[in-house]
Amino acid sequence: MSETRFTEQHEWVRIENGVATVGITRYAAEQLGDVVYVELPAIGKKVEAEKEAAVVESVKAASEVYAPLSGEVVATNDALSADPAKVNADPEGEGWFMKIRLVNPGDAQKLMTRDAYDAFVKGL
């Protein structure tokens, strides 16, 4: 189990064997409010770092979720379509969005550590 890394767009990423599990952070989930719908990419879709990969919709707004790193989508959390509330209840666990097989796992080092992200959020 590797450590969790974070983006300025409030996604988290956890890498095991070159596959990154991606979701949105607790801060993001709280700011969005109650999530009512999640649109996930198709398995096999190539995603590019910092480009749109999924959509999350709360009661008031729809927001893009960006791929933290480039790669190919190998799994999505289909439980979210039946129960999008998981994103609010457990954003960094059961509320995960997708798994991406990374082109270059080393790129994760460029993302923020938890301490750096916490400091970033505090500054917002």
Place this chain on the structure above:
Amino acid sequence: MMNREGRATTPGNAARPDAFQTHSGHRALVQEEPLIFELGRPGKIGVDLPEPKGTQSRLGNTARRGFIGLPDLSEPEVVRHYVRLSQKNFSIDTGMFPLGSCTMKHNPRLNEKMARLPGFADIHPLQPQETVPGAFEVMDELARWLKVLTGMPAVAMSPKAGAHGELCGLMAIKAAIEARGEKRTRILVPESAHGTNPATAALIGFTVDSIPATPRGRVDLAAMKAKLGPDVAAVMVTNPNTCGLFENEVREIADAIHGVGGYFYCDGANYNAIVGRVRPGDLGIDAMHINLHKTFSTPHGGGGPGAGPVVFSDALAPFVPLPYVVSEAGGHRLVEHASEDPAAKPFGRMVAFHGQMGMFTRALTYMFSHGADGLRQVAEDAVLNANYILASLKDVYNAPFAASGPCMHEALFDDTAFEGVTTLDIAKALIDEGFHPMTVYFPLVVHGAMLVEPTETESKETLDVFIASMRGLAEDARAGKVERFKGAPFLAPRARLDETAAARKPVLRWEPPKRAEAAE
């Protein structure tokens, strides 16, 4: 992936403090009203006709055998149902409706009287042109006023609303770029823009590039310049902008976009703040829509159709869509085909006919009854009223841009001064106070935004009651009286609704009770 709204959408756990229950379920003379389908009882009818004698059905197999599915009701039941529903509507004719950005202002009754004259109300777009010279004169005169007020040489009258006007403006820009033999793909839109701006640009195939705002709530000119290039078709700027602020650098924005060969589209939704004071043509604007239902007092929202004429600069004037009225020595003539006007290169047409004729009549009546000086005073009073509210509330509500000077026609606040009380709580509590809430959580660039537009038609007395209510709510919020807000409105026919449940488990149609159960 963030929005910056921070909107709480569930009602909280507070009980209604006034738990008094009536036997009927009505609250005094406020009647509970079921759906009309639930009111119906089999066999009830509004009109009693005798059974015809000696007839024989020739419908054969096509005769209806099943249940028709319409409610069975008497005439007084139908009348009461719809009158009760209409009484539940809160409108600008009921009380103050301070929706920022949407401009709910008084619709003068003189407008209505003129629009109902049979010569305007009873005409048809397909009747012979020589029978409707008055309609053409209204359209031409209104067009002339719009051109003079904005300092622009051309206008398209047919767009049916603001966003339709945006579409018209961008289609003219696209046509002008194609006429130059160029291909441009990007449109710059500030992040404080009306949501329709990027949607319109995307609809006709442009890529939208967002420009950040400065801490003063204006377009970041340096950031905009950094995004300019030969592939930029246009910039879309709302002025005054959605924070209720005048874009002071509007001339620099115009020069910058023109410098790369692009066009300047202005969202004129907030033109009511500057009408008679500023001519958009002098600001370097190439196209701007005007919401007749905002600036020129025609009914808005549920009250009537919108109308969004678009004024154009010399650069875009040849591309104005068909049809349009031209004024000639012998009177007015409708140009329906490009071949009828050698100078024209219309990009096409927006609608089948000529626009919202009823709104044209109302808007022109408003112009005639106010005159040029009166229209200027409309803008001045709208700005004065908004600044009165800003000045009266900025010590108890955080006003994010108050430090940058006075506002235009709307005052912007947020909920950052409070702990545990949000913008939604304030808005809902305002319903208990007898006001329609202000616009909430817009513009998106401000967390917990409250956008208040009093309009020029509210009296100082009304504004003072509104201000006193808002100050009282702010004091309760600052005193930490969270229970006073959670679950509000308490005095409305329905308390706080659960928006989350409504979105997650929407009930989109009424289902009749099972026939077997109904028979029991």
